[in-house]
Amino acid sequence: MSESLSSAAFPLDRDAADRMWADYRAAHPAAAAAGPDYTVEHFGDSPRLADQLLDAVLNGPKRATSELVAEFFEHGDQLPRIGSHWIACDGTGAPRIIIRSTELRVGAFASADAAFAFDEGEDDRSLESWQREHRRYFTRVAAARGAEWSEDDEIVFERFAVVWPPEHAD
Numbered sequence: 016m017s018e019s020l021s022s023a024a025f026p027l028d029r030d031a032a033d034r035m036w037a038d039y040r041a042a043h044p045a046a047a048a049a050g051p052d053y054t055v056e057h058f059g060d061s062p063r064l065a066d067q068l069l070d071a072v073l074n075g076p077k078r079a080t081s082e083l084v085a086e087f088f089e090h091g092d093q094l095p096r097i098g099s100h101w102i103a104c105d106g107t108g109a110p111r112i113i114i115r116s117t118e119l120r121v122g123a124f125a126s127a128d129a130a131f132a133f134d135e136g137e138d139d140r141s142l143e144s145w146q147r148e149h150r151r152y153f154t155r156v157a158a159a160r161g162a163e164w165s166e167d168d169e170i171v172f173e174r175f176a177v178v179w180p181p182e183h184a185d
Contacts, residue, residue: 025062025108027055032102032110039100039113039179046115046178053100054092055110060156062106068137069105072112073183077136078176083153084121084169089160094171095119100178113179124149124166131172 032055040047058068058080071077087094095101095116102110124146132145150166157164176185 025057025065025106027057027104027108028110029055032104035102035110035113035179036100042181043178047100050096050098050100050115053102053113054095055102055104057104057106057108060152060159064106065104066106069103069111071136072103072114072177075136076134076140078185079131079134079136079172079174081127081131081135081149081170081172083156083164084171085160085162086156087171094121095173112177112183114175115178116173117176118174120172121169122172124153124168124170127170127172131174134174 036047036053057065058072059065068077068080084094097116097119099116101114101116103112103114104110127142127145127149129142132142133140135145138144138148153164153168153170157168177183178185
């Protein structure tokens, strides 16, 4: 297991995440063996945002996410790779689902397109709202680590599938 890129924001229940991973590994040994390392993390930078974004995955269209490359390095994490897993926790730090990366690319802010904004499934799903809200988010998380965000900073654009538990799997 890798350390969470956002574990400093609030505590995560790693014991429960390990149990969830064991259940997934028992049910899907080949998929777990292909991507045996996993992270335990949450969406966003606050418990409220973690819950909102997780709800968009559980009950809605969210099948993509984005994060600044600098955030991974700030927390000593490697960039995700296709096939890697992460356990997404809710705003209390409880693990809720396991996500597997299906598509990844690194690019600048301007490289986000309407299809990615739509797949990220937030707000009205338009590129304009994606740009507005992510400018706010990236500025805020960069400031929290004492940096200034630029639209030229590299971003990881990730599409994913929900793979566990079965009642939430794609």
